[in-house]
Amino acid sequence: MSVSQSAHIHAAIAARNDRSLAAKAIDWIRTRPEGGIAVLFVLVQIACVAGALAFPTSFRYLSEPNIAVLLKSIAPIGIMALGVGVLMIAGEFDLSVGALYSFCAIVAATLSNQWGGDAGAEGASSLAPFGGMLVGLAIGTLAGVIHALVTLRFNIPSFITTLGAMLLWKGATLLYHGAASLRFKPTEPFDTIFDGSLGVVHASIIWFAVFAVIFHFILHHHRIGNHFFAVGGNQKAAVAIGINPTRTKIIAFAIAGFMAALSGIVAGARVGSIQPGGGLGLELVAIAACVIGGHALMGGRGSILGIVLGTCLMFTIQDVLLLLRAPGFYFEMFVGGLIVVAVITNMAIRRKN
Amino acid sequence: MMNASTAKVEVIAPREPRSPGVKPAGTPLLEMRNIVKRYGAFVALNRMNFHIGENEVVGLLGDNGAGKSTLVKMMSGINPPTSGEIYARGGKVALNCRADSEAAGIETIYQDIALVDSMPITRNIFMGREITNRWGFMKHKAMERTAIEILGSAVQISGIDDPEKEVGFLSGGQKQAVAIARAVHFKRNILLLDEPTSALSVRETEHLLGYVRDLKSEGTSSVLVTHNIYHAFQVCDRFVVMSHGAKVFEARKEDTTIEEVTDHVIRT
Ligand SMILES: Nc1ncnc2c1ncn2[C@@H]1O[C@H](COP(=O)(O)OP(=O)(O)OP(=O)(O)O)[C@@H](O)[C@H]1O
Ligand SMILES: [Mg+2]
Numbered sequence: 237m238s239v240s241q242s243a244h245i246h247a248a249i250a251a252r253n254d255r256s257l258a259a260k261a262i263d264w265i266r267t268r269p270e271g272g273i274a275v276l277f278v279l280v281q282i283a284c285v286a287g288a289l290a291f292p293t294s295f296r297y298l299s300e301p302n303i304a305v306l307l308k309s310i311a312p313i314g315i316m317a318l319g320v321g322v323l324m325i326a327g328e329f330d331l332s333v334g335a336l337y338s339f340c341a342i343v344a345a346t347l348s349n350q351w352g353g354d355a356g357a358e359g360a361s362s363l364a365p366f367g368g369m370l371v372g373l374a375i376g377t378l379a380g381v382i383h384a385l386v387t388l389r390f391n392i393p394s395f396i397t398t399l400g401a402m403l404l405w406k407g408a409t410l411l412y413h414g415a416a417s418l419r420f421k422p423t424e425p426f427d428t429i430f431d432g433s434l435g436v437v438h439a440s441i442i443w444f445a446v447f448a449v450i451f452h453f454i455l456h457h458h459r460i461g462n463h464f465f466a467v468g469g470n471q472k473a474a475v476a477i478g479i480n481p482t483r484t485k486i487i488a489f490a491i492a493g494f495m496a497a498l499s500g501i502v503a504g505a506r507v508g509s510i511q512p513g514g515g516l517g518l519e520l521v522a523i524a525a526c527v528i529g530g531h532a533l534m535g536g537r538g539s540i541l542g543i544v545l546g547t548c549l550m551f552t553i554q555d556v557l558l559l560l561r562a563p564g565f566y567f568e569m570f571v572g573g574l575i576v577v578a579v580i581t582n583m584a585i586r587r588k589n
Numbered sequence: 590m591m592n593a594s595t596a597k598v599e600v601i602a603p604r605e606p607r608s609p610g611v612k613p614a615g616t617p618l619l620e621m622r623n624i625v626k627r628y629g630a631f632v633a634l635n636r637m638n639f640h641i642g643e644n645e646v647v648g649l650l651g652d653n654g655a656g657k658s659t660l661v662k663m664m665s666g667i668n669p670p671t672s673g674e675i676y677a678r679g680g681k682v683a684l685n686c687r688a689d690s691e692a693a694g695i696e697t698i699y700q701d702i703a704l705v706d707s708m709p710i711t712r713n714i715f716m717g718r719e720i721t722n723r724w725g726f727m728k729h730k731a732m733e734r735t736a737i738e739i740l741g742s743a744v745q746i747s748g749i750d751d752p753e754k755e756v757g758f759l760s761g762g763q764k765q766a767v768a769i770a771r772a773v774h775f776k777r778n779i780l781l782l783d784e785p786t787s788a789l790s791v792r793e794t795e796h797l798l799g800y801v802r803d804l805k806s807e808g809t810s811s812v813l814v815t816h817n818i819y820h821a822f823q824v825c826d827r828f829v830v831m832s833h834g835a836k837v838f839e840a841r842k843e844d845t846t847i848e849e850v851t852d853h854v855i856r857t
Contacts, residue, residue, distance in 0.1 A: 249737075
């Protein structure tokens with residue numbers, strides 16, 4: 237019946253596409269949740285590289301060992317933050333990922349060692365570490381599903397459910413293994429796959445990159461990713477239009493649990509031993525990385541690029557402070573400040589829009 | 590203690606409501622019989638009967654809190670009844686979730702809009718019904734193309750020229766227009782409009798009312814919930830007036846007048 241009135245929309249889109257690259261870049265920075273942090277990240281990198289070029293002997297930012305260490309430090313938190321970030325977009329929290337990180341890694345390593353997966357063991361099995369890892373990942377995923385079911389069945393804030401779960405998994409770790417550190421020197425090829433290197437690039441960072449790409453496609457290009465945003469942004473609207481929030485959130489929780497387990501196992505393989513208390517507090521670091529990367533605490537807003545940049549920026553700052561021989565507490569002070577500054581910047585950009 | 594609570598239940602049990610009504614001619618597209626909806630002790634729908642026939646526009650009228658939106662959400666599947674029966678084309682159905690109502694060919698423009706502010710217009714339009722390949726990955730280009738087409742038809746939305754704009758940045762009327770455009774695009778047998786014009790300009794309102802009239806000839810029946818009886822008289826074939834969760838008046842357009850309908854809305 238009605239004549240199409242879309243001509244002006246096509247015209248407007250064409251006009252926008254015709255603008256200069258700079259105008260498009262500014263537009264991107266303004267509209268994307270990770271826009272502000274991307275600018276900050278680039279500025280920090282420029283400053284660091286400039287500093288390293290100006291003072292090659294005293295500020296060894298570009299030295300190979302430094303780059304290797306920096307990349308290694310990013311990976312475990314980055315992997316964990318991918319899961320935490322996806323769950324945050326769906327509008328929920330998981331405070332237990334730090335405890336799960338330890339628990340799943342301990343279980344995986346214990347089983348691997350029992351099944352003869354220790355590199356020093358007689359008649360070492362090459363499959364045992366993979367078997368242990370599979371169990372660890374399954375436990376992480378299952379834990380996520382349980383968190384989801386309890387949260388959704390009883391309609392309580394996930395903050396509470398997973399606060400309880402954090403203590404539960406922490407206790408379970410001590411119950412299962414005790415407080416001693418656990419040796420985890422897996423056989424080949426597991427060791428190369430998770431602790432090998434390509435030049436300065438450690439295997440763990442490659443895994444982070446692989447999962448970041450996978451998650452990018454799931455979150456921004458797959459139907460389920462769209463449902464995460466919808467349920468986290470306005471659950472009532474999502475339900476009214478036919479999205480099943482229970483199913484969507486169970487998947488998001490499961491992803492967070494899976495990634496927590498994966499990060500624990502990857503970190504354990506790199507270090508060669510697992511501390512039962514090693515993951516405590518990491519959940520807050522992961523949430524901080526997401527918030528710095530532009531995620532909204534209330535859900536519905538965020539991106540994989542933001543998580544990656546947030547994590548990288550945090551550890552770049554840690555690295556710079558180490559290079560400057562600043563005491564460790566400066567890192568926490570800086571990250572604390574960074575969280576607040578990042579959120580203020582994001583808000584300011586959005587308000588201007 | 591036991592006695593007291595049993596007695597209380599009897600007090601709040603639905604009274605037998607007056608049930609005025611127009612008998613459905615032929616098999617209705619959708620029929621609700623004896624619908625009761627309770628929220629705790631509160632009875633939001635009290636043995637409500639309602640039907641939508643083929644090729645008709647039904648005006649659903651009534652005071653604030655009469656239960657119009659409760660009924661609309663029930664037909665949309667997101668607010669199942671406490672008791673009562675629902676029939677789609679004569680067959681008994683349960684509308685327990687949105688998928689059920691979608692299967693019955695029902696599409697809704699909700700009173701509270703039901704858009705996600707933090708998502709772009711295109712993503713909102715295709716929320717839950719994304720155009721994907723067989724692996725579930727979205728076809729962004731196809732969705733954008735359709736979104737542009739949708740935004741240009743149905744209601745002409747002033748000032749929207751970017752389908753990638755976040756809905757949170759739109760004005761109230763623009764948001765409502767997006768919600769309308771979405772429902773109109775996916776409509777099949779029945780379109781439910783719950784106060785769709787509350788934020789629209791005069792021109793856009795006229796356009797939408799005209800559109801509802803045209804839909805009828807294309808085979809889509811509508812239910813129009815509105816407080817504006819003049820709008821209802823422009824497009825509706827039948828009027829149902831609700832009060833306190835029950836039907837208090839029902840008449841075909843040719844059997845009644847604006848004055849009579851207005852009187853029933855005000856009086857009850
Ligand atoms: N989830 C709920 N819990 C409890 N009471 C509710 C709920 N939803 C609606 N009600 C009550 O049911 C009654 C009917 O509400 P409804 O939204 O259907 O009214 P309405 O006819 O659409 O009114 P309006 O014209 O103001 O939109 C109101 O008294 C309302 O307070
Ligand atoms: Mg209403």
